Amino acid sequence: xxxxxxxxxxxxxxxxxxxxxxxxxxxxxxxxxxxxxxxxxxxxxxxxxxxxxxxxxxxxxxxxxxxxxxxxxxxxxxxxxxxxxxxxxxxxxxxxxxxxxxxxxxxxxxxxxxxxx
Amino acid sequence: xxxxxxxxxxxxxxxxxxxxxxxxxxxxxxxxxxxxxxxxxxxxxxxxxxxxxxxxxxxxxxxxxxxxxxxxxxxxxxxxxxxxxxxxxxxxxxxxxxxxxxxxxxxxxxxxxx
Numbered sequence: 001x002x003x004x005x006x007x008x009x010x011x012x013x014x015x016x017x018x019x020x021x022x023x024x025x026x027x028x029x030x031x032x033x034x035x036x037x038x039x040x041x042x043x044x045x046x047x048x049x050x051x052x053x054x055x056x057x058x059x060x061x062x063x064x065x066x067x068x069x070x071x072x073x074x075x076x077x078x079x080x081x082x083x084x085x086x087x088x089x090x091x092x093x094x095x096x097x098x099x100x101x102x103x104x105x106x107x108x109x110x111x112x113x114x115x116x117x
Numbered sequence: 118x119x120x121x122x123x124x125x126x127x128x129x130x131x132x133x134x135x136x137x138x139x140x141x142x143x144x145x146x147x148x149x150x151x152x153x154x155x156x157x158x159x160x161x162x163x164x165x166x167x168x169x170x171x172x173x174x175x176x177x178x179x180x181x182x183x184x185x186x187x188x189x190x191x192x193x194x195x196x197x198x199x200x201x202x203x204x205x206x207x208x209x210x211x212x213x214x215x216x217x218x219x220x221x222x223x224x225x226x227x228x229x230x231x
Contacts, residue, residue: 109160
């Protein structure tokens with residue numbers, strides 16, 4: 001089955017460490033996203049990319065960076081992790097095209113739970 | 118960007134009763150309103166959606182209604198079952214940024230009591 005895969009699924013790290021979360025997809029979608037989920041705050045968009053050469057900041061991009069290495073790969077980095085970046089991170093893809101037939105349904109990965117001590 | 122508010126944050130119902138979750142949005146140009154269900158420890162998945170040219174859409178026990186004038190939409194679950202227990206997120210496709218991204222509400226934790 002075409003899917004969205006995230007690694008690692010769980011990570012515990014210390015303040016100040018550099019962390020990379022990786023996402024790969026076999027859905028063939030151009031659009032990829034990184035969301036952060038915190039209890040009571042829902043899903044907030046960190047960064048999104050519409051193709052390999054396109055990177056855009058979302059609602060809460062401070063402290064994060066991303067890299068779109070290929071159509072199928074989109075990684076999220078925390079250059080110097082801090083405790084308030086402890087959260088569940090989701091990668092997602094969609095095939096939305098303005099004016100096109102698709103609705104832009106988001107297909108999420110299984111999530112990466114990050115704990116910063 | 119778009120601002121989506123969702124209520125209530127928690128909801129408990131007896132099995133067989135109905136559940137209603139409500140959302141409001143701020144961007145009058147928003148045209149697509151999906152609902153995602155996230156079971157415990159799982160990823161969010163789309164369960165139903167509605168476009169702005171439709172007032173209501175139904176799929177078996179779930180339905181979504183949209184009031185564009187008031188800028189609010191609701192999820193209705195009838196004859197609830199224990200497997201409906203999950204966190205539900207509404208979302209709105211906002212055009213304010215020009216990117217047509219989805220903005221999510223803060224979620225409703227639904228518990229269906231057997």
